[in-house]
Amino acid sequence: MDAERNGGPAPVLRASGIVKQFGAVRALDGVDIEVRPREVVALIGDNGAGKSTLVNVLTGVFRPDDGQMMFDGRPVSFASPQAARTAGIETVYQDLAIAPHLDPVANIFLGREYRTPGPLGGLGFLDRRRMVRETERQLAQLKVRIPGLGRRMTTLSGGQRQGVAVARAVMWASKVVFMDEPTAALGVAQTGQVLQLVRQVRDTGIPVVFISHNMPHVFEVADRIVVLRLGRVVRELDPRTATIDEAVLAMTGSLASGRVGLGDGAMANAGSGAAEGRGARG
């Protein structure tokens, strides 16, 4: 895999010089980023660093004010999230973006329902059996277990819901999956399962861009770590050689107190910094 990376399969997605301005605030200030096949890229940064903005630009939610995007070797400009999805880019949102009253099958196929063949399909009749079959296949492939696909999402656990959200993204993504804080609301065991899911997606060849605040999760799952600060990529780290301290340092800039008491203490600082920074930028 190293050889692959160094020799370099062509990046699936390459953005350069991305600028995004909200009024007086420069949320992204010339960001360069690449996503190559079969890798997990972690995108880390303090609150307000521009992670979410970057993801929104790359997935067609926002139009960048400047910069180029290459997708599959061709310059692109996604006019909408739908355009990005049509191109094969899927996103797992922090809040999962599921319809809690619908069942997993309906959620996975939401907006892409199969209709029955023939005139009934023309009237909009749903081919539920076919959707159930494909959902079962997809979940089995990801080794996600859902007890009863006919149940509402509200009756499932947080981990199961996350499993459905990830399964939906993977099912429709042919090129890239973005995951925005997929472990934010989960317990320890469920987090482990989601991280495993991230690796499984990667192993199918589809790269994953993983956004997280949680350094241990990032180091556990990422092949490459990109650190954003104040709208710029300030460092790129290799999780096999870098330490969590280095990552935190890069995220927060030079610590005024010097390099004393990094480790847990620095994590705590980063955490409180994040709390203070909340609301500064979307």
Add this chain to the structure above:
Amino acid sequence: MVSASAGREAGQAPDSQPVAEPATRRRPLDVLSAYFTVLILLALIAFFSLWTGRAFFDLGNFQNIVIDASQLLLLAVGATFVIITAGVDLSVGSVLVFSAVVCAKVMVRFSGSAEEVTRYEFPTQSVGIPLGIAAGVLSGLAWGVLNGLLVTKLKMPSFIVTLGTLGMALGFAQLLSKGVNVPNVPPAIQSEIGLRELVGFDFAGDRIRLQLPVLIAIVVTVACGVALARTRFGRYTYAIGSNAAAARRAGIDVDRHLIKVYGLSGLLAGIAGVFDLFRFGNASVATHSADNLAAISAAVIGGTSLFGGLGTVFGSVIGTFIPAVVRNGTVIARVQPFWQQVVIGAILIVAVFLDQRRRRAEERM
């Protein structure tokens, strides 16, 4: 739980399920809720039957209940769709009256000259009546679409929008009719259409009759029930009420769908307005002032959640017949009519309370 890793079989929880348990077609919870309201309905029927005997428990009387409930049924079906999207349509009663007035005006205008219709001659009623029906139904649709446009494009709460159009539709109806019943409506609409027996025969001493409005109400209700449960239109209706942001992210044109849903509610109110005219020869403002709340409570008794995402047409059918049976039964039992409102109100509260409790027990979210 997400049992992700391959080598974790030994550590799995004992309740872990096979990878892909066959999906149940209907969610067990929905069936249970529906059964529960059905039980209330059956209990009420049994209660009034024991109390008043054959006066209530009689095929002819049951038909009366169905005929009386058929208009409210249409409104309740419309309310079901709107409420599932987490909205509400308060305008239906006024739209009903407006549609009836428009239908009557157009019908009279095209059924003969002014002098002819005052002499109760309707030489061109074969043109006037269909035109009137079309105008009445379409005017209902137009009010519904207007509601939908205001809710989506101006991003206004549906409660406010439809409260506004409630007043406007009623005001326009009264302006059009000058506050009185539209005169010189062709009597054929009652004798030949509204009250005509499509099917009529004697059965066990009772006259079984099926009138066109009842037949249409049944067909429309079944069609809407199937559309809600089995089609993409229904799926989007639930999805929008459950999580509009998620629906939008999934590529659903939420605004367009909501306009269709409010349009459907208006359309059904328009049909109900035409029925009113064809059954009674006029549409009176007073009798429909509480139709909106009756339709909403029918949907809610039937398990539709005001918060959106939940509800079935079948439930709303039951929710329509529960108050209809109470009204009919109390009249036959010669109970003071004021008791009707007390009983129906109490049933509404109890039904929703039990519904909520059962759902909370099932849900983790």
